[in-house]
Amino acid sequence: xxxxxxxxxxxxxxxxxxxxxxxxxxxxxxxxxxxxxxxxxxxxxxxxxxxxxxxxxxxxxxxxxxxxxxxxxxxxxxxxxxxxxxxxxxxxxxxxxxxxxxxxxxxxxxxxxxxxxxxxxxxxxxxxxxxxxxxxxxxxxxxxxxxxxxxxxxxxxxxxxxxxxxxxxxxxxxxxxxxxxxxxxxxxxxxxxxxxxxxxxxxxxxxxxxxxxxxxxxxxxxxxxxxxxxxxxxxxxxxxxxxxxxxxxxxx
Amino acid sequence: xxxxxxxxxxxxxxxxxxxxxxxxxxxxxxxxxxxxxxxxxxxxxxxxxxxxxxxxxxxxxxxxxxxxxxxxxxxxxxxxxxxxxxxxxxxxxxxxxxxxxxxxxxxxxxxxxxxxxxxxxxxxxxxxxxxxxxxxxxxxxxxxxxxxxxxxxxxxxxxxxxxxxxxxxxxxxxxxxxxxxxxxxxxxxxxxxxxxxxxxxxxxxxxxxxxxxxxxxxxxxxxxxxxxxxxxxxxxxxxxxxxxxxxxxxxxxxxxxxxxxxxxxxxxxxxxxxxxxxxxxxxxxxxxxxxxxxxxxxxxxxxxxxxxxxxxxxxxxxxxxx
Numbered sequence: 345x346x347x348x349x350x351x352x353x354x355x356x357x358x359x360x361x362x363x364x365x366x367x368x369x370x371x372x373x374x375x376x377x378x379x380x381x382x383x384x385x386x387x388x389x390x391x392x393x394x395x396x397x398x399x400x401x402x403x404x405x406x407x408x409x410x411x412x413x414x415x416x417x418x419x420x421x422x423x424x425x426x427x428x429x430x431x432x433x434x435x436x437x438x439x440x441x442x443x444x445x446x447x448x449x450x451x452x453x454x455x456x457x458x459x460x461x462x463x464x465x466x467x468x469x470x471x472x473x474x475x476x477x478x479x480x481x482x483x484x485x486x487x488x489x490x491x492x493x494x495x496x497x498x499x500x501x502x503x504x505x506x507x508x509x510x511x512x513x514x515x516x517x518x519x520x521x522x523x524x525x526x527x528x529x530x531x532x533x534x535x536x537x538x539x540x541x542x543x544x545x546x547x548x549x550x551x552x553x554x555x556x557x558x559x560x561x562x563x564x565x566x567x568x569x570x571x572x573x574x575x576x577x578x579x580x581x582x583x584x585x586x587x588x589x590x591x592x593x594x595x596x
Numbered sequence: 597x598x599x600x601x602x603x604x605x606x607x608x609x610x611x612x613x614x615x616x617x618x619x620x621x622x623x624x625x626x627x628x629x630x631x632x633x634x635x636x637x638x639x640x641x642x643x644x645x646x647x648x649x650x651x652x653x654x655x656x657x658x659x660x661x662x663x664x665x666x667x668x669x670x671x672x673x674x675x676x677x678x679x680x681x682x683x684x685x686x687x688x689x690x691x692x693x694x695x696x697x698x699x700x701x702x703x704x705x706x707x708x709x710x711x712x713x714x715x716x717x718x719x720x721x722x723x724x725x726x727x728x729x730x731x732x733x734x735x736x737x738x739x740x741x742x743x744x745x746x747x748x749x750x751x752x753x754x755x756x757x758x759x760x761x762x763x764x765x766x767x768x769x770x771x772x773x774x775x776x777x778x779x780x781x782x783x784x785x786x787x788x789x790x791x792x793x794x795x796x797x798x799x800x801x802x803x804x805x806x807x808x809x810x811x812x813x814x815x816x817x818x819x820x821x822x823x824x825x826x827x828x829x830x831x832x833x834x835x836x837x838x839x840x841x842x843x844x845x846x847x848x849x850x851x852x853x854x855x856x857x858x859x860x861x862x863x864x865x866x867x868x869x870x871x872x873x874x875x876x877x878x879x880x881x882x883x884x885x886x887x888x889x890x891x892x893x894x895x896x897x898x899x900x901x902x903x904x905x906x907x908x909x910x911x912x913x914x915x916x917x918x
Contacts, residue, residue: 434802
């Protein structure tokens with residue numbers, strides 16, 4: 345379990361995260377949603393130690409974040425942000441092998457090789473493993489970075505907009521992999537995501553943010569109401585039940 | 597692949613051996629295998645005092661500078677970074693000039709210290725500056741680096757004018773292996789441990805080349821590794837500048853050409869980068885000795901011509917692919 349209590353972050357005079365508190369549970373996918381500039385990515389960065397917090401407290405597996413050793417934390421928590429330098433020429437397999445670094449410090453054991461094979465297979469990259477990253481499409485490249493996080497095999501997985509710029513097929517495949525990580529392997533998966541319908545279909549819990557504050561959080565059914573969604577996004581929402589899924593219609 | 601690794605390795609060794617022999621036996625004073633075989637004292641003296649030191653200096657400087665360029669490219673995440681495009685070399689020259697003025701002692705290590713500290717401080721300043729840049733345009737980084745280098749270089753020249761050292765500085769900065777003799781190049785051997793340290797941390801450097809967040813996620817100390825990289829680059833550049841002079845482009849073109857063929861996995865390409873650095877410097881040095889035999893053209897000129905052309909090609913190629 346990761347608990348965030350009353351996190352604050354100010355850039356210049358602007359408060360981007362304001363007294364945000366939440367918890368991420370194992371075995372669940374938690375999606376952080378909200379309009380642009382709501383502070384979602386900053387919150388995710390703080391929770392995964394990439395950005396320093398101004399004040400508040402973060403506890404990971406009951407240990408305060410500042411008491412974690414960075415190298416040790418890399419075996420427990422992985423985070424993938426956007427804007428990675430993809431100009432460097434690594435093969436897919438070399439990239440995925442980086443995920444094992446925290447465990448083996450670069451000297452891959454047979455167990456590491458197995459986990460790499462496994463991660464490649466999970467994201468359907470086995471046939472592409474010897475291609476260079478700059479030879480792949482955007483979707484395949486994103487799959488490769490996610491495969492790296494899968495190979496890192498941590499209890500907590502943070503992903504910042506994993507579906508950005510991806511087509512529907514890649515998006516669905518990635519969400520299915522994340523759901524398996526949470527439900528079958530008991531990991532806590534936390535994603536920042538813009539597509540509410542993807543969040544509604546695959547996430548277990550939602551956290552809705554606006555202007556740095558947490559507006560509401562809870563199960564998908566609790567958060568996804570027409571009134572709350574309209575308030576968060578400032579446009580009218582209609583929410584329909586189709587099959588066992590909730591689908592938001594917000595096209596005016 | 598048509599080349600098996602074993603074939604490539606044997607071919608590489610044969611080529612290196614051939615170039616090394618050419619380097620040993622080409623020169624103003626004649627040296628024949630026969631004389632050495634017969635134990636001719638003069639022949640042996642030429643070999644041990646001049647030719648072997650020269651060969652070793654070429655090998656060490658070529659390998660060292662190429663590896664330094666490779667590390668630099670990884671820590672600033674830019675293909676066009678190298679000791680000569682990030683101001684490292686210019687700062688080293690500044691350190692050399694400062695050393696000539698302010699250090700009265702002849703002790704080599706004192707002068708090395710001055711060159712090394714200047715190179716390191718100057719490079720750290722530029723690297724920190726680049727880290728704060730919002731737009732990391734591929735060509736912008738070396739442009740800033742070259743401008744920065746020119747400013748530093750202007751300071752060195754100004755100081756040199758003031759103390760009447762312009763001529764010394766000019767002769768000395770133009771790389772030339774002809775002046776390498778037994779007794780004045782041995783410090784270059786320090787490039788060997790520097791390269792081994794770089795090899796030991798190869799995977800870490802590879803990881804930081806992807807980005808700060810990427811490295812932090814893997815539990816690495818990003819800023820610490822950047823500093824370590826800068827120290828290694830500055831040390832190698834300082835050693836080369838002190839014993840040989842300024843060899844431009846080598847740290848730029850060798851890693852780029854190797855990465856083009858073999859990718860960016862540092863652990864795999866570092867030994868090859870060192871190898872091709874040696875081959876290129878050896879080749880240029882031999883050419884420089886042949887063109888107007890028995891006189892010599894300094895290696896800096898030969899390598900500038902080849903390196904400049906290759907650099908422009910790489911930029912154009914990058915534009916087409918980017």
